[in-house]
Amino acid sequence: MQTITPFLWFDGKAEEAVRFYASVFRDSKIVNIRRDGKKVTSATIRINGLEITAFNGGPHFKFTPAISFFVECKSQREVDRLWNKLSKGGEKSRCGWLKDKYGLSWQVIPSLLGELLADRDPARSERVWKAMLQMGKIDIRVLKRAHKGK
Numbered sequence: 680m681q682t683i684t685p686f687l688w689f690d691g692k693a694e695e696a697v698r699f700y701a702s703v704f705r706d707s708k709i710v711n712i713r714r715d716g717k718k719v720t721s722a723t724i725r726i727n728g729l730e731i732t733a734f735n736g737g738p739h740f741k742f743t744p745a746i747s748f749f750v751e752c753k754s755q756r757e758v759d760r761l762w763n764k765l766s767k768g769g770e771k772s773r774c775g776w777l778k779d780k781y782g783l784s785w786q787v788i789p790s791l792l793g794e795l796l797a798d799r800d801p802a803r804s805e806r807v808w809k810a811m812l813q814m815g816k817i818d819i820r821v822l823k824r825a826h827k828g829k
Contacts, residue, residue: 693733697724747784
């Protein structure tokens with residue numbers, strides 16, 4: 680049982696946001712939508728087993744990149760799909776970071792990146808690090824070439 684739940688503050692778009700996230704992530708389910716009369720107060724979604732609550736709290740607080748969701752991808756295809764869907768209407772950044780159309784920050788990262796950065800050869804891991812710093816969306820082929828020194 681999950682005992683800690685991310686609780687995200689939205690300005691009237693909690694239901695819209697969870698429906699958007701449900702359309703992006705294949706292993707997702709809207710758990711519930713809570714209403715006070717006709718007005719949605721909060722909505723909960725489960726994404727890859729993690730429950731997240733979206734709350735309609737008003738315009739008082741905004742998201743910052745100090746909090747982000749790190750999404751580990753198994754393939755370039757998955758990186759591309761999630762990067763394109765999550766960044767649509769949002770803001771693309773560097774090193775796999777983006778903000779979605781709600782201002783929430785995401786890191787869309789291939790699992791291979793962590794493996795290459797953990798290489799025992801510091802020259803290889805440094806080349807991978809430098810290659811990653813030049814990217815917006817992470818490109819696995821470029822990382823592999825950097826790792827090999829090409």
